[in-house]
Structure formats: C-alpha cells, structure tokens
Amino acid sequence: MNGTIFLRTSVIAFVLSMGFGAYMGGTHDFTYAPVHGHLNLIGGVLMFLAGLFYNSHPNLSPKLILAHYCIALLGLLLIIPGIYGSIAVMPWAAPVVGLGSVVTIVSALVFAFMVYKGTGKAKA
Numbered sequence: 001m002n003g004t005i006f007l008r009t010s011v012i013a014f015v016l017s018m019g020f021g022a023y024m025g026g027t028h029d030f031t032y033a034p035v036h037g038h039l040n041l042i043g044g045v046l047m048f049l050a051g052l053f054y055n056s057h058p059n060l061s062p063k064l065i066l067a068h069y070c071i072a073l074l075g076l077l078l079i080i081p082g083i084y085g086s087i088a089v090m091p092w093a094a095p096v097v098g099l100g101s102v103v104t105i106v107s108a109l110v111f112a113f114m115v116y117k118g119t120g121k122a123k124a
Helices: 004-027 033-056 062-087 093-119
Strands: none
Touching: 004 033, 004 062, 033 062, 033 093, 062 093
C-alpha cells in the first residue's frame, strides 16, 4: 500500500466538487458552498497531499497507510452529507457532522504521526 489510493480518491473528490461548484454557479444558488469547500479541501487537497507524501516515503508501513486511508475516507463520507444535512436542517445531520468532524481530526492526527515518523529526527 502506497499513496496511490489517496491520489485516486482525491481526483474523484475534485471532480465531484468541481461539478457541484459548477452546478451552484449555473443555478446562482450557493447555499451549499460549505459542502463544495469541504469536499474540495478534505477530499481533494488533503488526500492528494497525503498521497504525494506516502509515495515519496516508501519506507512507511503499508498497514498504517491503509489505516490512515480508511479513517480519512470514513471522515469524508460522514462530514460531507453531515454538512449538507445541517444546512438543510435535517434532524439526523448534527450527530453525523459531529462524528465526521471527530473522525477527520483523528485522520489529521494519524497523518501528523506518519509525517513525523517518515521524516525522522529534525536536523539542527
């Protein structure tokens, strides 16, 4: 397991986000712009950066990379509909977006751990 799965997932998120953004622009309804922004940033940018990092550090554990990917994907799959539902005032949305936020923070912590593990000791 390397960063390729992150890269491939990120381009899917980018395409979906850009399509959603184009739809909002075409309809002049930007109510759900936070969904577009979070899908772009969490799904597109962060996953792409993780993919690049993992591909440039092949010494990292494939199992830990897979664990990070699963956590990151779960967070994304919870937070995006949760934000949408929160804006639409759906009763189920608050716990979903809350859980998605926590899972996404855990994903960020796992990535921070992996960056520190992969880059070794800092040189003075």
